[in-house]
Amino acid sequence: MPSLPWSDIDTVLLDMDGTLLDLHFDNHFWLEHLPRRYAELHGMSLAMAQLELTPLFERNAGKLQWYCLDFWSAELKLSVRELKLETAHLIALRPDAGTFLAAIRQAGKRVVMITNAHRDSLSLKLERVELAPYFERLISSHDYGFPKESPQFWDALRADLRFDPARSLFIDDTLPILRSARDFGVAHLLAVKEPDSRKGPKDTAEFAAVGDYRDLIAGL
Template structure:
């Protein structure tokens, strides 16, 4: 979702700028000290389910993250043409399944800001299974509840490790996102072809 249907700018801004400032204020430490502590945790948690778990981060920083996210919630936005693409899929009779590492509480906030939930047929969070999308077990659980032909499925994601895990499971059609954060750099990797905008898929179909 984040970096695919939604602009990753909100998440990057929250975790790299807003949270460090609020954590420094909460702990009575300098911003540099707050960044050092948070980045240590980032490096330890990245790629695990706890990396995406708001309950886990609440315990670490001793603050409820949802109110902090709401403070900058105006930055939550869809990527260009995301809603048009979802409608395009519906018009083609395709099932639109959101498979995300996002915590359910964070999902609710972003859905309330964007309304994209109305254009999805099913929403699956990795927290439902206890494994992030980077882990093979996630895909095994997914296949049990979402029977389909993996070779025929199209999976779009902004994360290279996630795309590689999906490919190893057998998802036949993979696409990455060339610029998940509208204010960030272009991506470059070999896990999957990179998509610049959804109009490429709508015009090629």
């Protein structure tokens, strides 16, 4: 991973799930806990539940409704909020993230969270992990009506924040989102080497990836 030209960076834009928080919570919830509880609540086998849910997930992936708890609660006829509370003990900050956040704040960088997470999901996580004090703003894509995968999200973000993409760093664990940011003109981009601590490193394609955020602090 190359060192960052911190003198050329004023704004740091950070994703939440898989970037600052361990993605294990979300992967476990959507791939294991939700299908199991859906099967129980609807009186079917787990295999049948997965057969019903998989095409639904695939059809909505990358769209704003994919991240919307209200959408899934209505679609699946259950309370996703309540089900998330059942596994909330798995919500965890990456061990290196707190050190990094404190360092970039102390260095005087503008630090903004931009997440596709629904506001209810964001609130649930902020109740369990103290993230808010590190950030100037906590922005959900639902505030703008477009997911981060969409060019319209980035237009809305610039109109809202008045930031300079050419002097910004953006870190995210999702490749289509990083590509959308690159197309918009964000100059400094990093993927995340291991978003889910239980799954090992992932292929980050054309993007350099951060493995330990403490490695980024050099040169601040």
